[in-house]
Amino acid sequence: MASPARIEYLTEAQFDQWDRFVDASDQGSIYSQAFFLRALCEAAGTHFKILTVWKGAELLGGIGLHFAVSPYGARVHARGLLYYNGVVLRNFATKHPASATYRQIEIVQQILKELDDKKYGSLEMTNRPTLTDLRAFIWDGWHLGVRYTYQAPLGDLDKLWDGAEQNVRRLIKRCEQTGMQFVANDDFETFYRLHRATCQRKGVSPYLPFEPFQRLYAALRARNCAQIFFACLPDGKPVAAQIVLFSAHPVTHTWAAGSDAQYLESGASAFLRWQVFEVLHQRGFQANDLTDAMNPSVAKFKSQFGGTLVPCFMVAKINSPALRLRTRLAEMSARLVRVATAKFKPRDAGGSD
Numbered sequence: 001m002a003s004p005a006r007i008e009y010l011t012e013a014q015f016d017q018w019d020r021f022v023d024a025s026d027q028g029s030i031y032s033q034a035f036f037l038r039a040l041c042e043a044a045g046t047h048f049k050i051l052t053v054w055k056g057a058e059l060l061g062g063i064g065l066h067f068a069v070s071p072y073g074a075r076v077h078a079r080g081l082l083y084y085n086g087v088v089l090r091n092f093a094t095k096h097p098a099s100a101t102y103r104q105i106e107i108v109q110q111i112l113k114e115l116d117d118k119k120y121g122s123l124e125m126t127n128r129p130t131l132t133d134l135r136a137f138i139w140d141g142w143h144l145g146v147r148y149t150y151q152a153p154l155g156d157l158d159k160l161w162d163g164a165e166q167n168v169r170r171l172i173k174r175c176e177q178t179g180m181q182f183v184a185n186d187d188f189e190t191f192y193r194l195h196r197a198t199c200q201r202k203g204v205s206p207y208l209p210f211e212p213f214q215r216l217y218a219a220l221r222a223r224n225c226a227q228i229f230f231a232c233l234p235d236g237k238p239v240a241a242q243i244v245l246f247s248a249h250p251v252t253h254t255w256a257a258g259s260d261a262q263y264l265e266s267g268a269s270a271f272l273r274w275q276v277f278e279v280l281h282q283r284g285f286q287a288n289d290l291t292d293a294m295n296p297s298v299a300k301f302k303s304q305f306g307g308t309l310v311p312c313f314m315v316a317k318i319n320s321p322a323l324r325l326r327t328r329l330a331e332m333s334a335r336l337v338r339v340a341t342a343k344f345k346p347r348d349a350g351g352s353d
Contacts, residue, residue, distance in 0.1 A: 073121030086127030163306030171267025194258030
């Protein structure tokens with residue numbers, strides 16, 4: 001950059017400017033916005049800061065740092081309900097793509113200089129699929145990984161419908177013919193019951209206990225950036241639910257979901273997803289991020305809606321020497337356990353000598 005850039009942690013008075021910046025950025029999402037991070041931290045007992053890069057009065061980029069306090073320093077991390085926590089960069093309008101790319105690399109390098117500080121014991125970030133140039137992280141010694149998600153483009157629903165699997169289209173049509181209802185309301189208690197039941201089937205815990213999760217939803221709903229949707233039987237009984245997040249950004253996010261095990265074969269979840277697509281399309285949004293596609297069974301379900309599988313790059317770095325040593329010892333211990341288990345595994349009683 002021709003003139004020196006400066007690093008700045010935002011004050012509360014600057015949060016609205018940051019949130020508008022996030023909405024205008026290709027890498028932006030509601031997960032990076034200050035109002036979302038504040039509500040999440042109040043519910044989860046964590047903390048956040050907004051780290052930014054400026055050139056004069058121009059905001060060039062930054063990151064919403066969600067972190068927990070630890071003996072090793074602040075530990076920046078994503079978590080359930082916070083799916084993206086990576087960098088957000090200004091979109092540069094230029095006839096020369098290489099020039100814009102280099103400017104964005106310089107901005108990321110400025111951010112990484114600050115994150116190398118020992119007050120950050122460890123950092124783990126998942127960037128949105130739109131951040132594809134990770135060279136600045138590689139040059140700075142970060143470790144890279146990848147996750148996947150499906151994104152459903154909402155601009156042309158006829159095209160999306162044609163791309164959906166035949167069985168999904170059949171289930172959606174059957175639900176429509178049998179009187180399945182699509183309902184939008186704020187019945188968080190019913191949503192949580194369905195969400196908790198789904199988590200129990202998968203052998204995992206809900207993202208948050210009921211009361212803090214309810215407070216988090218209420219805070220987001222008060223800003224008109226979250227909505228619960230239900231698929232209900234003709235008699236009004238809710239059998240599938242999901243929460244969608246949205247802001248002025250063109251991409252929306254399926255945040256959390258749940259369903260009644262008794263009606264898994266009814267097609268209610270597929271019906272619900274499609275009805276949500278239609279609502280979001282009518283509101284002018286361009287896409288819905290179905291949120292994560294790493295679990296095989298969940299990934300298979302999400303793949304059936306005609307969306308696009310996209311990679312999301314994860315980056316991680318440990319700054320604390322003590323935490324680095326502890327992590328290495330834990331990895332060595334786990335490796336030794338695997339070796340010992342394989343070595344002394346009892347012979348299969350049904351096998352032959």
